[in-house]
Amino acid sequence: MKRQIPLIIVIGLGFLFVAHTFIPSKTSVDFYDWWVSWSKAISPFAVVLGILSLFMVHGTKIQRKAPNWQYSVVTLLALVVTAFSGFAWGTNEGTPFLWLFANVQMPMSATMFSLLAFYIASAAYKAFRAKSPQATVLLLAAFIVMMGQVPIGAAISKWIPETAQWILNVPNLAAKRGIATGVGLGMTATSLKILLGIERTYLGSD
Amino acid sequence: MNLFEKMKNIDRRYIYLVVALCIIIPLLIPFNSRTYVTDPTANLYKKIDSFAGKEDKAVLLSFSHDASTMAELFPMEVSILRHCFERNIKVFTICFSPPAAPLMAYALNVAKEDYPNLKSGVNYCNFGYKPAGLFLPIVLGMGDDVAEAVQTDADGRKIKNLEILKGIRNYDDLNLIIDFAASAAVFSWITYARVRFGANVAAGVTAVMAADNYPYLQSGQLVGMLSGLKGAAEYEKLVDVFAAYEDTEYPNGREFSPEVVKDTWVPIMSKKISYDSQGSVVQTNVDLPYKFKQARIGMNAQSIAHIMIIVFIILGNIGYFLTKKKTAEVS
Amino acid sequence: MLEFISNLVAVLLTLFIFSFLYKDNPFYRFAEHLLVGVSMGYAIPLVYINAFIPFVYRPIFLEGNFWLIIPSCIGILYIFRFTRNLSWLSRYPIAFGMGIVGMGVPMSMHSSVLVQMRNAMLPIDNINTLLIFIGTVSILLYFYFSKPHKGLYGKFTNIGIWFMMVGFGASFGYTVMARISLLIGRVQFILGDFLGLIK
Numbered sequence: 079m080k081r082q083i084p085l086i087i088v089i090g091l092g093f094l095f096v097a098h099t100f101i102p103s104k105t106s107v108d109f110y111d112w113w114v115s116w117s118k119a120i121s122p123f124a125v126v127l128g129i130l131s132l133f134m135v136h137g138t139k140i141q142r143k144a145p146n147w148q149y150s151v152v153t154l155l156a157l158v159v160t161a162f163s164g165f166a167w168g169t170n171e172g173t174p175f176l177w178l179f180a181n182v183q184m185p186m187s188a189t190m191f192s193l194l195a196f197y198i199a200s201a202a203y204k205a206f207r208a209k210s211p212q213a214t215v216l217l218l219a220a221f222i223v224m225m226g227q228v229p230i231g232a233a234i235s236k237w238i239p240e241t242a243q244w245i246l247n248v249p250n251l252a253a254k255r256g257i258a259t260g261v262g263l264g265m266t267a268t269s270l271k272i273l274l275g276i277e278r279t280y281l282g283s284d
Numbered sequence: 285m286n287l288f289e290k291m292k293n294i295d296r297r298y299i300y301l302v303v304a305l306c307i308i309i310p311l312l313i314p315f316n317s318r319t320y321v322t323d324p325t326a327n328l329y330k331k332i333d334s335f336a337g338k339e340d341k342a343v344l345l346s347f348s349h350d351a352s353t354m355a356e357l358f359p360m361e362v363s364i365l366r367h368c369f370e371r372n373i374k375v376f377t378i379c380f381s382p383p384a385a386p387l388m389a390y391a392l393n394v395a396k397e398d399y400p401n402l403k404s405g406v407n408y409c410n411f412g413y414k415p416a417g418l419f420l421p422i423v424l425g426m427g428d429d430v431a432e433a434v435q436t437d438a439d440g441r442k443i444k445n446l447e448i449l450k451g452i453r454n455y456d457d458l459n460l461i462i463d464f465a466a467s468a469a470v471f472s473w474i475t476y477a478r479v480r481f482g483a484n485v486a487a488g489v490t491a492v493m494a495a496d497n498y499p500y501l502q503s504g505q506l507v508g509m510l511s512g513l514k515g516a517a518e519y520e521k522l523v524d525v526f527a528a529y530e531d532t533e534y535p536n537g538r539e540f541s542p543e544v545v546k547d548t549w550v551p552i553m554s555k556k557i558s559y560d561s562q563g564s565v566v567q568t569n570v571d572l573p574y575k576f577k578q579a580r581i582g583m584n585a586q587s588i589a590h591i592m593i594i595v596f597i598i599l600g601n602i603g604y605f606l607t608k609k610k611t612a613e614v615s
Numbered sequence: 616m617l618e619f620i621s622n623l624v625a626v627l628l629t630l631f632i633f634s635f636l637y638k639d640n641p642f643y644r645f646a647e648h649l650l651v652g653v654s655m656g657y658a659i660p661l662v663y664i665n666a667f668i669p670f671v672y673r674p675i676f677l678e679g680n681f682w683l684i685i686p687s688c689i690g691i692l693y694i695f696r697f698t699r700n701l702s703w704l705s706r707y708p709i710a711f712g713m714g715i716v717g718m719g720v721p722m723s724m725h726s727s728v729l730v731q732m733r734n735a736m737l738p739i740d741n742i743n744t745l746l747i748f749i750g751t752v753s754i755l756l757y758f759y760f761s762k763p764h765k766g767l768y769g770k771f772t773n774i775g776i777w778f779m780m781v782g783f784g785a786s787f788g789y790t791v792m793a794r795i796s797l798l799i800g801r802v803q804f805i806l807g808d809f810l811g812l813i814k
């Protein structure tokens with residue numbers, strides 16, 4: 079029963095939504111409005127999951143004095159201070175809350191992802207090998223697209239950006255359409271499996 | 285150990301140093317470069333421009349990214365806002381994730397600084413952050429009534445009372461949605477706003493996502509697309525050459541023309557002067573603040589970095605094949 | 616002054632993260648943990664102000680819509696996710712949200728499959744449309760595993776691989792561009808916004 083009732087809810091609501099999509103009527107609209115108002119009331123509590131998870135992971139580390147537990151104190155302190163600043167002084171422009179976002183969260187988050195530039199350059203040198211004709215074609219297409227995007231490519235010859243656009247518009251389009259259609263069918267199949275109660279992993283294990 | 289073997293085993297930190305220098309030097313030593321404008325960018329520009337001065341047409345910008353990809357997406361957001369402000373096009377902004385909210389306000393603030401006469405609620409309106417759980421209700425609701433679906437803006441005002449809403453009821457009027465994302469977020473707009481209500485959808489995406497979107501451009505599900513920093517640079521150029529263009533013949537900007545795009549370029553490092561392909565000087569209003577040429581300055585460094593990556597791949601492969609040949613000879 | 620201090624903090628934290636390129640170190644770890652905490656802490660007040668107040672507190676306590684107590688209680692069940700014996704209760708809020716999949720099936724079928732199929736069947740009037748047609752069909756057949764890829768059929772599906780390699784190459788080229796752009800953004804921040812060296 080711990081699984082069956084949630085499954086019945088998914089299947090029941092799922093079919094009502096199928097009906098709602100195809101049958102425009104007042105009942106259908108009322109059902110949708112009801113679902114929306116209930117979903118809205120449920121939604122804020124999802125954030126509790128993230129907070130609890132973070133507190134459990136880092137709280138346990140601190141409690142057990144695990145290696146590098148001091149950094150877990152930084153995480154929890156940062157969480158509490160940021161949240162507190164939002165509650166105490168509001169979330170509008172000019173508040174400490176937004177200062178923390180603009181000068182702490184924003185630069186670090188952007189920098190974290192920019193490290194990938196270094197890694198991709200290192201991989202380009204150490205790993206990208208034209209070991210087969212297919213890999214050679216891949217690298218050649220990449221070279222043309224790379225040069226076609228930058229001003230220096232256009233400065234060398236107008237054919238470079240034009241060839242890059244042709245690659246994107248023709249062979250790339252065909253490749254991505256073939257893959258996307260397969261993915262689309264796969265997604266639809268997965269959704270159908272959820273709707274029919276065959277796919278249940280989203281409910282977690284017993 | 286020969287040279288190539290030594291190079292093969294080089295400490296990765298030397299590679300990192302080369303990467304850093306290839307980015308830093310071109311940014312410190314600025315130079316002018318031409319920007320080749322692609323069709324997906326030009327199509328988006330034309331679509332937005334077709335709303336110029338119309339009371340019953342508006343653009344909705346949806347911010348679906350966080351600060352991590354701001355380097356690519358922020359310049360395109362500022363350029364599109366600048367275009368709307370230059371051409372008197374109503375523009376709305378919305379986001380469904382908390383980290384996007386300050387980025388959205390920041391983009392609006394940066395773009396509107398140069399337009400002191402613009403008023404929130406009259407020329408533009410920031411709908412603000414709406415919880416993700418409201419995505420579908422708002423996207424589907426706007427198909428019937430924008431004011432009813434969105435209710436309040438970022439300042440807590442009831443939007444149905446705002447002047448900007450005059451003439452804007454549903455997707456027939458809010459006729460273009462541009463989603464800025466580092467993910468496939470735009471497909472939610474295609475799936476719900478386009479399939480159900482026929483809304484026009486466009487994307488401003490990080491370059492990683494760009495190649496995957498070409499089938500949707502060809503099918504018309506996306507009316508246009510800006511791809512990464514290059515897309516932003518292209519849009520910056522288009523706004524300079526058309527929307528923000530000023531001379532005696534065109535005191536308030538000029539219409540898009542493919543011939544002019546091809547022939548005109550804006551030297552980003554000079555002030556108030558532009559040159560056409562024949563080298564004759566054309567007067568423009570180009571006294572560009574850094575924020576309106578940020579992507580094009582970045583593209584200079586991008587040029588050098590792409591060459592660097594290609595050289596790395598070629599060197600790596602030369603080393604690989606020479607070592608392979610040597611191993612084959614020994615055995 | 617405040618702007619200088621703000622930028623200084625941002626630059627220092629940026630450099631802390633970059634220091635990882637040399638090797639793992641306490642500055643990087645500090646910044647990494649700080650980022651996780653601030654990111655989570657940032658979401659809490661926003662969700663409280665933009666979701667809890669308007670959709671739970673105001674309708675129930677100020678407008679007297681007591682029916683909404685039921686979904687609020689369902690939402691609270693999320694908390695049991697981390698308990699050993701009652702974690703099954705957290706399935707209820709998940710199940711309620713998952714029901715929307717019924718709307719997603721027909722709509723995503725339309726946008727991701729049908730429209731794409733229709734555009735793959737346009738009249739072949741030039742070499743490019745012919746190439747797109749051959750590429751799409753050969754890739755779709757390449758992923759069809761119920762028939763062995765042998766003989767003429769195998770040769771045709773092999774064409775699909777070449778198209779995919781070009782497609783992956785295009786994606787790779789764009790990915791390089793994206794990663795480099797992110798670094799350019801950070802360098803522009805340090806050299807331009809902070810040091811004022813880019814005009």
